[in-house]
Amino acid sequence: ILAVFDCNGIIFAGTTLHNVLYSTDHGSTWMESDSGLISNSVQLAFGSSSDSTIFAGTDLGLFTSSDTGKSWVQTDRKDVQGEVRAIAVNGECVVVGSDSGVFFSNDDGKTWEKRVHGLKSLFVSSLVWDNDILLCGTGAWIYSSADSGKDWTLADGGPDVSYINAIGTHNGVVFAAVRQGRTYLSTDNGGRWDQTKGIPDSASVTSFAKSPSHFYACTDHGLFKLNDTDTTWVNVDTTGVLTGSYSLTAWSDTTLFVESGGKLYRSKDGGSNWAESDSGLAGNLILASMAIDDTELFVGTSDGLYCSSDSGILWQELAVVDSSQQPAVGSIFIINRDTILLSGSNTFYSSDGGTTWACVSNYQLHNFVEAVNYILALRYGIETPYLSTDYGSNWRDISYNLSNGVDPTCLISASSYIFLGSRFSGVWRLPISYIDSVLSGIRGLKSPDRFQLGQNYPNPFNPTTTIQYEIPRQERVTLEIYDVLGQKVSTLVDGMLQPGQYAAM
Known part of the structure; x- marks a missing residue:
């Protein structure tokens, strides 16, 4: 059941079985009400105007009924475009939200006008009237309008963005960076967002990183740092080495490593000065990723996986896969010294510190995150969130509660939530307790006993x-x-x- 609606004592229900059901006896019995509805439509939203016209939102557009649901007529898709996900009615004013924006009618749906001025995302997931104020949820942020949708303004002080380039967390604060734009922070787990200070608006943050006492933002304008007690970013890179896209791994507060332009750099003074540190790596390698545990630094390269226990001076090559497999390493995740995950064209798992490896999935994962009892990652290519309950041995898709059109770019675990940044719909939040409740039976599953x-x-x-x-x-x-x-x-x-x-x- 995707939507339930009460129209003058008649209850309507939209289902995933491509039909509308209705009940005249408070839900005791149900009958179909889909005459005129296209057979593969799915009812996503309902609404009723002052003259009892019923509106049904579907994946194939908007349908109306003037005879209490006995028959339905499709609205011209040129007038109301896209998959209709939200309907709000205020007297004769009907507002429809779809994945193509907001559409307004002041004559019970006879004529329509598209109203999206001020909306940065056209993916509309919810609409509601608060007296004469219209509120619109885009999946990322909430917008409000005092003139029936002619002009929209961002509510609650959040960033008016849809493309999230990076997210991170430090001392209970969640940070979100906009692609080629500003950086924001939230102190209440995503309830409200405020712009940070110190990073130029023109800077693009590619990633965040942590040391024991500091928090870093890697940007194309250099490396910026927050101390534990600071609220303003400070540029600590004095060499100009760090430009473009790069990633940082902190060995300590003073010893930092950066992969930039396919080379490895090391700083011994907290990021002020940098020098190349890949002389111990054999061959002409392309560096792709880094990870660190308490005593060793791991580097993923175009030729496999290397580790160093002396701050990057000497390197040992770890056998990743046999020669018939693609050895290039795109992402590394260290659960502990014995348990390592890495991903290239496939995803591999080692439980003995990298001596032996097993392929655990035929697809590439990246952006690994540990959250309480789970490991999460994004699947490369389709950018779908995946979850493992057994430290990476098995993986499953957990995108079931994400709306269509959300294209994840990054994720983190902060406090009791998973935060996911997206390409089109801003930041999403999922309580870890919700994962617990949905997947409560997974931890107890036994290995299959047959193919x-x-x-x-x-x-x-x-x-x-x-x-x-x-x-x-x-x-x-x-x-x-x-x-x-x-x-x-x-x-x-x-x-x-x-x-x-x-x-x-």
Whole structure:
């Protein structure tokens, strides 16, 4: 059930079964009310105007009924565009929100006007009237309008942005950086956002990083630092080495490492001066990522994984995969000295400090985050959040509560929440307790006792579908797709996998 609505004692319910149900006896019995509705539409929102016209929002646009839901007529999609997700009615004023903006009618839906002036994101997920003030949720922020949507202003002091380039957390404060724009902070877990001071508005923050006492913002205008008691960023890079896109890893408050332009740099004075520090790495390598535990620095390169226990002077190459696999390392995550995750074309897991490795997924993960009992990451390419309950051995998609059109770019764990930055819809927040409740049975799951290939979902689908499968032991797995003529279309999985439950798209 996607939406429920009461119209003069008749209850309507929109379902994922592509129809509308209605009840005249307070929900005891239900009947279908989908005459005129396109068969594969999904009801997402309802509303009723002063003359009892009922509005139904669907993935194929807006439908209206003037006979209490017995029949429906589709509104011209040129008038109301996109997937309708929200409807708000105030007398004869009807406002519709879709993934293409806000549409307004003052004649019970006979004519429509698009009203998006001031909205930075056209992905509208909710609408509500507060007396004569119209409030609009875009998935990222809340906007308000005092003139029925002609002009929108950002509510609650938040940043009027949709593309979040980086997010980080320091001393209970959450930071969000806008691509080619400003940096904001929230002291109440994302309830309100205020612009930070010290970083130029023209600077683009590519990532945040921590040392024991400091918090860093890596920008194309140099490296900026916050001390524990500071509220204003200070530029600490005096060499001009740090420009463009780079990432930082802190060994201590004074010893920092930066991967920039495919090279490794080290600072011994907290970031003021930098020198190359990759002389111990063999060959002409392209550096892609770094990670650190208490005693060792790990560097992912185009030739595999290296580690150093002496601040980057000497390096030891760790065997990652056999020669038949792609050895390039894109991301590294150190759970502890023995348990390491790394991702290249596939994702690999080691429980013995990098001596032996097993492929745990046939796709690439990045932006690894530890949150209480979970490891989270983004799946490269489709940028979907994934979760592991067993320290990286098995992974599952947890994008079930994200609205369509959200394209994640980064994520962190802060306080009791997961924060996710997106390309189109700002910052999203998910309570860790919600993950606990939804996945409460996962920790107790036993390893599968047989091979099993599940039904794909959704089915039918366009353009993607998910296929779940289980294997009871370590095995080389091949999963191929064939068309109705028996011709192979694609290979989704081809590699050695550990026992567990998997999903391929």
